[in-house]
Amino acid sequence: MNKHVLALAAAxxxxxxxxxxxxxxxxxxxxxxxxxAAPAAPPPxxxxxxxxxxxxxxxxxxxxxxxxxxxxKVNYDTFETNEALNAKLVAGNTGYDIVVPGTAxxxxxxxxxxxxxxxxxxxxxxxxxxxxxxxxLVKADPDNKHLVPWAWGFTTVGINKTKVxxxxxGMAMPENAWDLVFKPExxxxxxxxxxxxxxxxxEIIPVALHYVGKDAYSNSAEDYKVAxxxxxxxxxxIRIFSSTMIDDIAGGKACVAIxxxxxxxxxxxxxxxxxxxxxxxxxxxxxxxxxxxxTMAITKDAKHPGNAHAFIDYYLRAESGALVSNEMxxxxxxxxxxxxxxxxxxxxxxxFVDADYAAKLIQPGKFTNESREAMATAYNAxxxxx
Ligand code: SPD
Numbered sequence: 001m002n003k004h005v006l007a008l009a010a011a012x013x014x015x016x017x018x019x020x021x022x023x024x025x026x027x028x029x030x031x032x033x034x035x036x037a038a039p040a041a042p043p044p045x046x047x048x049x050x051x052x053x054x055x056x057x058x059x060x061x062x063x064x065x066x067x068x069x070x071x072x073k074v075n076y077d078t079f080e081t082n083e084a085l086n087a088k089l090v091a092g093n094t095g096y097d098i099v100v101p102g103t104a105x106x107x108x109x110x111x112x113x114x115x116x117x118x119x120x121x122x123x124x125x126x127x128x129x130x131x132x133x134x135x136x137l138v139k140a141d142p143d144n145k146h147l148v149p150w151a152w153g154f155t156t157v158g159i160n161k162t163k164v165x166x167x168x169x170g171m172a173m174p175e176n177a178w179d180l181v182f183k184p185e186x187x188x189x190x191x192x193x194x195x196x197x198x199x200x201x202x203e204i205i206p207v208a209l210h211y212v213g214k215d216a217y218s219n220s221a222e223d224y225k226v227a228x229x230x231x232x233x234x235x236x237x238i239r240i241f242s243s244t245m246i247d248d249i250a251g252g253k254a255c256v257a258i259x260x261x262x263x264x265x266x267x268x269x270x271x272x273x274x275x276x277x278x279x280x281x282x283x284x285x286x287x288x289x290x291x292x293x294x295t296m297a298i299t300k301d302a303k304h305p306g307n308a309h310a311f312i313d314y315y316l317r318a319e320s321g322a323l324v325s326n327e328m329x330x331x332x333x334x335x336x337x338x339x340x341x342x343x344x345x346x347x348x349x350x351x352f353v354d355a356d357y358a359a360k361l362i363q364p365g366k367f368t369n370e371s372r373e374a375m376a377t378a379y380n381a382x383x384x385x386x
Contacts, residue, residue, distance in 0.1 A: 049307040050075045052085065052096040054294065055244050056266060057151070059320075059327040066314050072307045080243040081200040083376070089114045089299070097302040098311060100150050103293045103364035104202040107140040115146040115297040122309035123148075125316035128336035136363070137293060147295035148312060149333030151262070151324055154353075154361055155198070155207055156289040157181055158245070158264030160271075162278040163193040163255035177283035178211045180256050182230060187237035193255035196240035196248050201379035202372065203243075204231070206290055207258060210362060216290055217365025224378040231382045241383060246270065249280055261289070265329035265351055282350035288360035293333070325351070 047070075051063075055078040063074050077096070079085045082105045088094045089101075089109055101109055109115065120126050126148070133152070134144050141147040157177040164173075164180070167190050173180075180186050187195060197204055208227035210216040215223070240254055246263050248254040250270040257264070264282035271280045296315070298308045314320060321334025325341045329351050338346075345351055353361065367375070 045304050045306045047072045047307070048075065049073070049098070049304050049311055050077075050096045051098045051311070052077050052079060052088070052094065053098075053100045053150070054078060055080065056246055056263060057100070057294075057328055057330075059323040062320065062323060066311060069314070070307075070310055072310065074311070082202055083200055093301060094299055095303075096299055097304045097308040098296055099299055100294050100296055103140050103295075104206075104367060106147060106295055106297070107366045108369060109297075110141045110146050114300055116300050116302065116305065117145045118148070118298065118312070119305075119309060122306075123313045123316065125313050125318075128316050128318055128321065128334050130333050130335035133293070133333035137295065139364070139366075140293070140295070146297050148316065150294045150296050150315075151328065151330035151332050152291065152293040153261040153330045153351075154289040154291045155203060155258065156261055156264070156350075157283045157285060158249055158257045158259045158267065158280065159283060160193070160249060160252070160255040160278050160280050163252075164190060167193045167255060175286050177285040178207070178287065180283075181258050182208065182211045182234060184233050184237070187234040190256050191237035191239065194239045194248075194253050195234075195237055196242055196245050196254035196257035196259070197238055198245070198258050198260075199241035199243050199383075201375040202367065204258065204382075205375045205379055210287070210290065215365070216362050217367060219368050219371040221371075221374050221378075224374055228378045228382045235382060235385050250274070250276075252278075260292075261350055262328055262330035265348065269329070284350065284353070284357050284360075288362050291361040291363055293364065 049072050051074060053076065063076055066072070067074055082102045085099060085101055086105050086109065089099065129148065133149055137144060137147055137149065157180055159180065169189065171189065174183070174186060180190060181195060181197070205224060205227055206216040208231050209218055209223055212226050212230050214226060240248055242248055245254065245257045245259045246267045249257055249264065250267040261282050264280065268280035268282070271278055296312055298305055302308055316334060318334060318336035318340055321332040321337025322340035324330060324332045325337065326345050329345065331352055349357070
């Protein structure tokens, strides 16, 4: 090719790049042979996460800190009983991505396929979990596929010691703290300063079963009858049915309550902060208290599973676990958090029980759906005073 031809070729390229309109359009390339369509990538998740949890269970500022770090907006709603959460889950389309069921319901919910398996590759902080707690959770969730612990604690008796001693008028405190809420000799006196029960069949019937010497997780309707016969004798003395008893005890509406270890400790802390002269205490009944584990799960129809994993991983950081124990007075199941828990909380034997009392804690069992229905009927009749 001589210099002249080269110059012409260069000019042609230059002209073409200037978009010379009168040139005919090049023939279209032949269509590629058809191949199997690649699966469409899922659309990116909107930056939203919907969480449904118990009240008074998340440290102040934790949600805001997660939102700031990730740009994910969290909508946070609360429920007061496992029954309320279960009704929503069973109805479906909850609109929630993360829920926090307790062990009275989570085995049946897991078995019914209401949760999606966790993608552990998205949870680098999963390693922080305590293998002992995860081992216990296998009963509710075989192979630990769906649940991670939020916190654990126990259902027990909480008192405003100052008021209880006054109302008992010299009568000695019982050896078994359950007597304060179940034995007529005590309830007759304590009704003057207020007795509160948790408002849920699966909270009250199991502790009543335990008190009458039955298996707390009995599935027998005859056992429920024995428990409710005992409850009927103290019904007239019960002033409050409520599942958010912190204000009731700290605010003076109740002097004795069936409640959860952490919530009773929160009430005790509030009384101190308010410089109340009353002393609030969580008791350790001599026959044992009922342990529970509340767990996070991603609902089967969650719209934001990626954001849900991001939150769960954030929650599984050692710092988050320590905050939950320090602020909400519950152990979390996060082993890496232990060294970050403040000495006052770590040394509180009604939050972190010692080995002797741990051996007395009644571990969660399973109820069948029929039993839960029978329990609800028995409880409602008791509550209505029938
Ligand atoms: N403040 C929140 C307490 C949550 C307690 N969940 C208890 C479930 C016990 N069955």
